[in-house]
Amino acid sequence: MESRELEQAFGKYPSVTLPSVPVESRGSYDERLNRILEAAMVVIASEGYSNASMRAVAKAANVSLAGLYHYFTNKEHILFLIQFRTFTFLLNSLRERLHGVDEPVEQLRVMVKSHVGYFATHMSALKVCSHELDLLSGEAFTEIRQVRVEYYQATRSIIDRVIDKHAPESHLDRHVVTMSLFSMLNWLYRWYAPGQERSPSGLANQILSIFLGGAIGAANIEVESEGKTQPARD
Amino acid sequence: MESRELEQAFGKYPSVTLPSVPVESRGSYDERLNRILEAAMVVIASEGYSNASMRAVAKAANVSLAGLYHYFTNKEHILFLIQFRTFTFLLNSLRERLHGVDEPVEQLRVMVKSHVGYFATHMSALKVCSHELDLLSGEAFTEIRQVRVEYYQATRSIIDRVIDKHAPESHLDRHVVTMSLFSMLNWLYRWYAPGQERSPSGLANQILSIFLGGAIGAANIEVESEGKTQPARD
DNA sequence: CCATTCACCGAACGACCGTTCGGCTCATAC
DNA sequence: GTATGAGCCGAACGGTCGTTCGGTGAATGG
Numbered sequence: 001m002e003s004r005e006l007e008q009a010f011g012k013y014p015s016v017t018l019p020s021v022p023v024e025s026r027g028s029y030d031e032r033l034n035r036i037l038e039a040a041m042v043v044i045a046s047e048g049y050s051n052a053s054m055r056a057v058a059k060a061a062n063v064s065l066a067g068l069y070h071y072f073t074n075k076e077h078i079l080f081l082i083q084f085r086t087f088t089f090l091l092n093s094l095r096e097r098l099h100g101v102d103e104p105v106e107q108l109r110v111m112v113k114s115h116v117g118y119f120a121t122h123m124s125a126l127k128v129c130s131h132e133l134d135l136l137s138g139e140a141f142t143e144i145r146q147v148r149v150e151y152y153q154a155t156r157s158i159i160d161r162v163i164d165k166h167a168p169e170s171h172l173d174r175h176v177v178t179m180s181l182f183s184m185l186n187w188l189y190r191w192y193a194p195g196q197e198r199s200p201s202g203l204a205n206q207i208l209s210i211f212l213g214g215a216i217g218a219a220n221i222e223v224e225s226e227g228k229t230q231p232a233r234d
Numbered sequence: 235m236e237s238r239e240l241e242q243a244f245g246k247y248p249s250v251t252l253p254s255v256p257v258e259s260r261g262s263y264d265e266r267l268n269r270i271l272e273a274a275m276v277v278i279a280s281e282g283y284s285n286a287s288m289r290a291v292a293k294a295a296n297v298s299l300a301g302l303y304h305y306f307t308n309k310e311h312i313l314f315l316i317q318f319r320t321f322t323f324l325l326n327s328l329r330e331r332l333h334g335v336d337e338p339v340e341q342l343r344v345m346v347k348s349h350v351g352y353f354a355t356h357m358s359a360l361k362v363c364s365h366e367l368d369l370l371s372g373e374a375f376t377e378i379r380q381v382r383v384e385y386y387q388a389t390r391s392i393i394d395r396v397i398d399k400h401a402p403e404s405h406l407d408r409h410v411v412t413m414s415l416f417s418m419l420n421w422l423y424r425w426y427a428p429g430q431e432r433s434p435s436g437l438a439n440q441i442l443s444i445f446l447g448g449a450i451g452a453a454n455i456e457v458e459s460e461g462k463t464q465p466a467r468d
Numbered sequence: 469c470c471a472t473t474c475a476c477c478g479a480a481c482g483a484c485c486g487t488t489c490g491g492c493t494c495a496t497a498c
Numbered sequence: 499g500t501a502t503g504a505g506c507c508g509a510a511c512g513g514t515c516g517t518t519c520g521g522t523g524a525a526t527g528g
Contacts, residue, residue: 005409006383006386009386009409009413010379010382010383010386029474029475032475048284048369050282050284050285051284053514053515053516054515054516054517055514055515055516063476063477064476064477064478065477065478065516065517066476066477066478066479066517066518066519067475067476067477069517069518070474070475070476074516074517075516075517131365133424135282145244148244149240149244152240152243152244159449162449162450163449163450166450167449167450170449170450172440172443172444172449173432173440175239175243176432176437176440176441176444177440177444177449179243179421179425179426180418180441180444181449182421183417183418183420183421183422184414184417184418186417186421186424187413187416187417187420187421188417190367190420191413192413198407198410203410206406206407206410206411207410207414209406209448210406210410210411210414210445210448211444211448211449212448212449212450213447213448213450214443214444214445214446214447214448214449215393215396215397215401215404215406215411215415215445215446215448216396216397216400216401216404216446216447263504263505266505287484287485287486288485288486288487289484289485289486297506297507298506298507298508299486299487299507299508300487300488300489300506300507300508300509301505301506301507303486303487303488304504304505304506308486308487309486309487
């Protein structure tokens with residue numbers, strides 16, 4: 001058995017390789033805020049939001065505990081900023097890259113490559129977005145939810161076009177199909193650590209292949225399947 | 235847009251419908267422990283392990299705070315028991331159901347149906363197992379990891395047989411393929427709530443279809459793909 | 469030169485946390 | 499009848515948490 005990949009998949013999380021950029025006190029307000037956010041992402045990604053104390057974030061960001069409250073109204077605010085910025089970037093980035101791409105399968109490739117690529121370079125951010133999805137509430141939650149829904153819908157419409165074009169008779173529930181793709185992408189933080197033998201770009205292609213053609217591609221397997229409205233069989 | 239499924243996928247978690255079984259003080263030690271564990275699973279699933287206080291667990295289980303320590307040495311012990319029992323049950327259940335099933339695809343169907351079926355009836359348990367995977371450490375972590383690895387390997391060997399039989403020339407990285415299946419299963423707790431229009435059994439079939447045949451099934455799409463050892467393209 | 473604002477900090481507050489301790493009740497054993 | 503132990507609890511302990519308050523020193527504007 002390949003023990004290293006099992007180590008990665010079932011050991012503790014792949015390490016996030018903190019770039020050890022000490023937060024310098026120079027720079028504009030926005031630059032300083034970004035640096036603090038970067039440090040906060042690493043702490044929250046590795047400890048979890050609830051276990052990540054403001055004191056730990058302050059230490060990682062080279063700021064005093066009280067100094068944090070110059071940039072954030074409270075702890076939730078940090079999580080909100082991380083999630084809002086990440087999801088917004090993901091959405092805008094997807095829309096930009098989609099410009100001029102018309103073929104549905106090609107659009108899907110763009111989506112997967114974009115997402116995996118961003119994941120590979122911002123693992124902490126995407127881990128926080130995947131793992132701490134439900135900790136916000138009220139307005140903050142609603143606002144982020146809006147961006148997530150738009151990201152879903154953009155992806156869903158691509159998937160719709162792919163299926164309409166290449167498998168119009170498909171009996172698959174397209175919401176389930178879409179969530180399956182997001183599952184593969186959102187679960188990455190649990191097992192994937194970029195390495196030279198498994199590059200982000202190669203991984204994106206593999207995910208695309210699996211999602212489009214499944215594990216056995218064009219082979220002709222009869223998968224007896226109930227339509228989504230039929231009752232359960234057992 | 236189908237707003238209810240978006241509500242489920244992007245709203246707060248599907249509610250876990252606490253069966254409101256008050257922990258009765260009668261029964262054997264094991265029965266009482268099981269009831270407390272059941273209550274703890276619901277609390278931990280809805281609040282998260284770190285936010286689930288021993289006081290909240292005690293209240294949900296109708297036991298005093300100090301009384302909890304008659305059954306558990308500490309808080310981690312509760313999490314350990316939940317995870318160990320769930321993963322062990324999942325593994326044993328899979329092995330039992332596999333008896334007498336020889337066809338690889340049929341074995342895979344058994345695996346997916348078994349997992350989804352258990353998920354549908356024990357959402358809290360599987361949510362705790364999916365979401366709080368990395369909170370244990372030391373011996374407890376190692377012990378649970380062992381069970382998880384066995385569950386992975388059982389699934390991996392099924393997938394190997396499926397690919398060897400139906401797509402022997404496949405270029406896919408089989409670890410990635412296996413983790414993709416687990417991604418779909420482990421991410422379920424984020425969006426799936428069993429309902430009559432999307433039964434557990436129907437969902438299992440859909441996941442199986444997507445995993446085996448992909449979104450477009452046998453349609454002939456060229457998915458340009460780098461082998462897993464080739465360098466990244468961009 | 470002085471007033472104001474910004475950026476930041478040390479120290480503290482009250483709330484809540486996991487855990488422990490001493491003691492209570494009640495069924496069983498002798 | 500009394501000793502024993504299991505099962506359970508109220509109360510408290512020390513610690514950590516998020517947050518706030520009152521301040522300092524440097525930069526800025528008039």
